[in-house]
Amino acid sequence: MLRRVLWVIVVLVVLAVAGVLAWYFAVYKKNHDNGGNDGGSKGGSNADVGDGTAGQGNTIVSPNGTVIPNDPHMLKRVFYGMAYVPLNAQLPDCYNTQQTVDNELLLLVQATKRVRLYGADCNALRFTIDAIQRLKLDLQVVVGIWIDKDAATYTRQTEEFYAVVAKYGWTNIIGVSVGNEVMFDQVEPLSNLMAQITTVKNKVVQLGHPEIPVFTSDLEGANRPPLTNQEDLAGVNLHPSFSGVPVETAASWFWTYLNNTVTPTVQQGNVKPIPLWITEVGWPSFPATGNTNASIPSIPNLQKFVDTWLCDANAMNLPYYFFEFFDAPWKI
Numbered sequence: 001m002l003r004r005v006l007w008v009i010v011v012l013v014v015l016a017v018a019g020v021l022a023w024y025f026a027v028y029k030k031n032h033d034n035g036g037n038d039g040g041s042k043g044g045s046n047a048d049v050g051d052g053t054a055g056q057g058n059t060i061v062s063p064n065g066t067v068i069p070n071d072p073h074m075l076k077r078v079f080y081g082m083a084y085v086p087l088n089a090q091l092p093d094c095y096n097t098q099q100t101v102d103n104e105l106l107l108l109v110q111a112t113k114r115v116r117l118y119g120a121d122c123n124a125l126r127f128t129i130d131a132i133q134r135l136k137l138d139l140q141v142v143v144g145i146w147i148d149k150d151a152a153t154y155t156r157q158t159e160e161f162y163a164v165v166a167k168y169g170w171t172n173i174i175g176v177s178v179g180n181e182v183m184f185d186q187v188e189p190l191s192n193l194m195a196q197i198t199t200v201k202n203k204v205v206q207l208g209h210p211e212i213p214v215f216t217s218d219l220e221g222a223n224r225p226p227l228t229n230q231e232d233l234a235g236v237n238l239h240p241s242f243s244g245v246p247v248e249t250a251a252s253w254f255w256t257y258l259n260n261t262v263t264p265t266v267q268q269g270n271v272k273p274i275p276l277w278i279t280e281v282g283w284p285s286f287p288a289t290g291n292t293n294a295s296i297p298s299i300p301n302l303q304k305f306v307d308t309w310l311c312d313a314n315a316m317n318l319p320y321y322f323f324e325f326f327d328a329p330w331k332i
C-alpha cells in the first residue's frame with residue numbers, strides 16, 4: 001500500500017523534480033554563485049486535502065499552461081516537508097506570478113504540510129503566504145533569507161520578510177533560515193553570517209516571536225560552534241548521494257552518519273544543545289554520469305531511496321525537507 005502511494009508520489013512529484021535534481025548535482029554544486037532566489041510530516045493517513053475547499057476541479061493548470069489532474073487521492077502527505085522554489089522565480093526575471101505559485105502550492109500541499117523557501121525575491125515569500133491564507137492551505141513555511149556576495153541582497157530580503165509578516169502575520173511561519181550553504185560556498189566570512197543571524201533573531205524577538213527558530217542551513221561541517229551558538233537549531237543539508245555509497249545502502253548510511261558524525265559535530269562544544277533539522281535530503285535522478293563513486297543518479301534509485309528512507313524518517317519524527325518539489329529548468 002505504502003509502496004503504491006510512494007509510486008504515485010514519484011510519478012507526480014519526483015518525476016517533476018528530475019530536472020532540478022539533475023541541475024543541482026550536475027551544475028549547482030560545482031559552480032553556483034549567482035544571486036537571486038536560489039535554491040529540501042509524516043501522516044499518510046489523513047490525506048484528504050485538496051478536497052475542493054480550494055475551489056479546484058479535477059484538473060489544474062500547470063505553470064507552463066498544461067492541464068494536469070488534481071485528484072486529491074493521487075497524492076499523500078507523507079513528506080515531513082519539501083524544499084520549494086517557485087517556478088521561474090529568479091532575478092532579474094521574475095516570471096512567477098501569484099497564479100503560478102497558487103497552482104504549485106495546491107499540488108505541494110497534497111504531499112506535505114511544510115514548505116521551505118530559499119529567498120524572498122520575486123515575491124516568493126509574499127505569494128506563498130498570500131496563497132496559503134487566501135486558499136486556506138494547511139501549510140507552514142520556513143522562511144528563507146537568501147545571502148550572496150552582494151550585501152544588498154540580504155538587506156532586501158530581510159526587509160521583504162519584515163514587510164510580509166507586517167501584512168500577513170506570523171501564523172504560517174515556523175522558522176527562518178538565514179542563508180543557505182553560505183559557509184560551504186564561501187560567500188562571506190563566518191563573522192558576517194553570525195551577525196546576520198543575530199540581527200534577524202533580534203528583530204524576530206522584537207516583533208514578538210521569540211519562539212520562531214532562526215538559523216542557517218549548511219553542510220554539517222559548517223554547523224559547529226561558534227556558529228551553532230548563534231542558532232536556535234542547526235539546519236543541515238545532508239545528501240547521501242555525495243557519500244559514494246550505492247543507493248541500496250544509502251538509507252543506512254544516512255542514519256549511521258547522522259548519529260555518529262553529524263549530531264556530534266553539531267552539538268560538540270555548544271553552550272546549549274540545539275535541535276537539528278535536515279534542511280535538504282534527497283537523491284539525484286539525472287545524469288548517471290553525475291555520480292559520486294557508487295552513488296548513481298537515476299529515477300529508480302531515487303525511488304529506492306524514498307522507499308528505504310522515508311518511513312524510518314517519519315517514524316523517528318525527523319524534521320526534514322525533501323529536495324525538492326518542482327522541476328526548475330530555469331536554473332540550468
Ligand SMILES: *[C@@H]1O[C@H](CO)[C@@H](O)[C@H](O)[C@H]1NC(C)=O
Nearest residue numbers: 016062063064065066067068
Ligand atoms: C508542462 O508541465 C507538466 C506538469 O508540470 C508536464 O507534465 C508537461 O510535460 C509540461 N509540458 C511541457 C511542454 O513542458
Ligand SMILES: *[C@@H]1O[C@H](CO)[C@@H](O)[C@H](O)[C@H]1NC(C)=O
Nearest residue numbers: 241242243244245292293294
Ligand atoms: C571515491 O573514490 C575515490 C577513489 O577510490 C576516493 O579517493 C574517494 O574518496 C571516493 N569518494 C567518496 C565520496 O567516497
Ligand SMILES: *[C@@H]1O[C@H](CO)[C@@H](O)[C@H](O)[C@H]1NC(C)=O
Nearest residue numbers: 252254255256257258259260
Ligand atoms: C541512532 O540513534 C537513535 C537514537 O539514539 C537510535 O534509536 C538509532 O538506532 C541509531 N541509529 C543508528 C543507525 O545508529
